[in-house]
Amino acid sequence: MKIIYPLLFILIACFFLGPMFLAFVASITPASEFYDYSHIFPSRLTLEHINKLLFTLGGFRALIVSIEVALISIGISFALGIPAGYAIARYTFRGKDGVKLAMLFTRSLPLIVVAVSLVTVYMRLNLTDTALGVALAHAAMILPFVVIFTSSIFSSTFIEYEEAGMVFGLTRFGAFLRISLPLALPGLAASAIYGFIMSWNETFAASILSIQNRTLPAHILATAMASPDYFKYAMATVMAIPALIFIFIIRKYLISIWGISLK
């Protein structure tokens, strides 16, 4: 009976990690060995495809746009979302449940349903094909998540600490700034990273809202099908590695990020 756990462990790990590992190996396999069926794994490894993708085929520029978009959208959604999350956690007021449910609902609305109509608005505002335009849309996607998640973070930091601070002469805002915010910092950092991944991975709206200044996934969506196979795998590697590193950093928060919809 004891042996069954290690066996299952290996089987499950292979199922979930195996494909990523294989695609990664494919992305560093020399082009000459792609159509050589005599062996499964390459005899030597090369970074040539990833280099070419980044520095010859415009991947690096797209990567910079992606980072720009993610940072702006996190900035916007945090500036607006933290006060809202704090309000939900700390105050009782009429309509609070309604606001919470509205946030949960907006969170499940895909950007697909607004992307095309945003283009017509952006044309008037000169926002088409800018990183800011894509970031504004991504912020609308991240914001409901930030509100829901920060409210749960603030409700788990003790209100008593804040009250004690206020007894010692801090204002409510001062107490928030000096007590609740530092206590909530790890959780906030985790949600910022999750927001980054959401923006980094968003393909549809980014593809519709930009033409030249494409984010990395939009660039990949437009070029992958016409690219040789080894570039496809290089794209997968370049997209996957940052996201995997980030999700590893916030691994302890995953359950609370997704368990949240159960509350």
Place this chain on the structure above:
Amino acid sequence: MTQIHVKKQFIPWLLLAPSLIYLIVFMGLPIIGTAQLAFESDEGWLGNFKMIISTKDFQNAVLNTLLLAAICIPIQLALSIFLAILVNKKFKGYQTLLYIIASPLALSDITAALISYSIFAPNGYLNRILLSINWIERPIYFFGYMFKSREMLVIIITEIWRATPLVFVMILAGLQSINKEYLEAAEVFGFNSWQRLWKITLPLLKPAILSALLIRTLFAFQLFGVVWLLAGRDITVLTGETYYWYVFMNNKNVASAYALIIAVLTFVVGWFYIRTIRSRYEEEGA
């Protein structure tokens, strides 16, 4: 006294206002814009919808979206329940396994598609392995207009691989909130582990399962990157058609009509989702 009360009521709304206004401007109004574009047509206000509904592509898109949901979701759910119960046994190394299962959560749909392509491509790993052990003489083709059902199979496998982690995390969260005492009591009364699973754990997991089911159904209408990269328009889905009509046919009205259909479907499933969550609020409150 009333002054303070009014002020107290005022502050939370002041803090909420920026978020609410932002969501109205960037989600609410654009949806109305989508509806306007969708009903704008030379052949009357329903023109775009009449045109769409008469096409084979639309019928296939609806059918494919439903078919993919109907096949993928039950498998994801069963697999997730199994994995969650396994991880919850807290054997040595369970934490590592939890992270391993969760790792595809980080991947976007297009990344998952490209990873899957590395396995199922004509010169992909599956063919390489089968060729090297002499099971086949020529590579098996999974992609292309000629092999639609194989494309469908690959999309299903990819979706199961990519989306099971999300369901798993939601089920695990539900599982961890179950009071251990129920299970201990059942054990005292002589329930075996199979009975405990069916009579205690699964009924108590029902809310988590329902949430996961509804979330997955919502996401099923958003399925895009995997299908678009692996099958193009060989297999049409609602999101893919939105993209196709906007980017390739340059027709924002028909694209918006498709987007509006997705929005309506999301509203319907979302309404059920919100209702189940709300009823749980009330149960807990009572």
